[in-house]
Amino acid sequence: AVEKAEKLVAMGGIGHTSCLYTDQDNQPERVAYFGQMMKTARILINTPASQGGIGDLYNFKLAPSLTLGCGSWGGNSISENVGPKHLINKKTVAKRAENMLWHKLPKSIYFRRGSLPIALDEVITDGHKRALIVTDRFLFNNGYADQITSVLKAAGVETEVFFEVEADPTLSVVRKGAELANS
Known part of the structure; x- marks a missing residue:
């Protein structure tokens, strides 16, 4: 059959x-x-x-x-x-959503919303002595970097802020940030 x-x-x-x-x-x-x-x-x-x-x-x-x-x-x-x-056009707006909280290159880089407390805790509990905060001018001028540096300074971590990041950074901005990170 x-x-x-x-x-x-x-x-x-x-x-x-x-x-x-x-x-x-x-x-x-x-x-x-x-x-x-x-x-x-x-x-x-x-x-x-x-x-x-x-x-x-x-x-x-x-x-x-x-x-x-x-x-x-x-x-x-x-x-x-x-x-x-099947007969109507349907649009889908897909926003970027990442599954990882961090990506280890050799150092941790935290980039997902909500990961900041985890990152700060790791910096402090792992005994790091220095931290470089990388941000843009708007966030720096509005005090968001201060919220991070105050927590780290209270834990005895030396901080420096690089706030020249742009939406589409030039190679010179990247080099400037790398130079500061390596100093």
């Missing part, structure tokens, strides 16, 4: 719909095998293929539709019943 179904699918259009009538309760292995073997997007069990494939009449797994995608097997971009979600 499966061989005949495979031939019918190949002749009628790979990817579209296949159908099996069987005792789905007492012979679930037949359903599983048929589902595994068929190269179709819709595999209907005990359902009329022409009406069951459009969804909602005989099952609730398929979205109601009169346009049925055949997936890459049939040369389509989708393999499900085409619905409103």
Whole structure:
């Protein structure tokens, strides 16, 4: 039966719909095998293929539709019943989100929102004697660097602030910061 179904699918259009009538309760292995073997997007069990494939009449797994995608097997971009979600343009705005709190090159560089308390604690508990705070002029002028340096100074850590970072830094700014870091 499966061989005949495979031939019918190949002749009628790979990817579209296949159908099996069987005792789905007492012979679930037949359903599983048929589902595994068929190269179709819709595999209907005990359902009329022409009406069951459009969804909602005989099952609730398929979205109601009169346009049925055949997936890459049939040369389509989708393999499900085409619905409103496929016909509207949908924009996605994806903001950068990193999974790491730090990246160790040989030293820790903390860059994720919420990582500052962890970074400060590590500097203090690891016994570091010096810290270079790298920021931009706006944050420096608004006192954000002071919030960091005050915690470190209270713990006996010598601090210096490099606040010439720009949104698109030039090579000379990078060299200036590196020179300060290496001094």
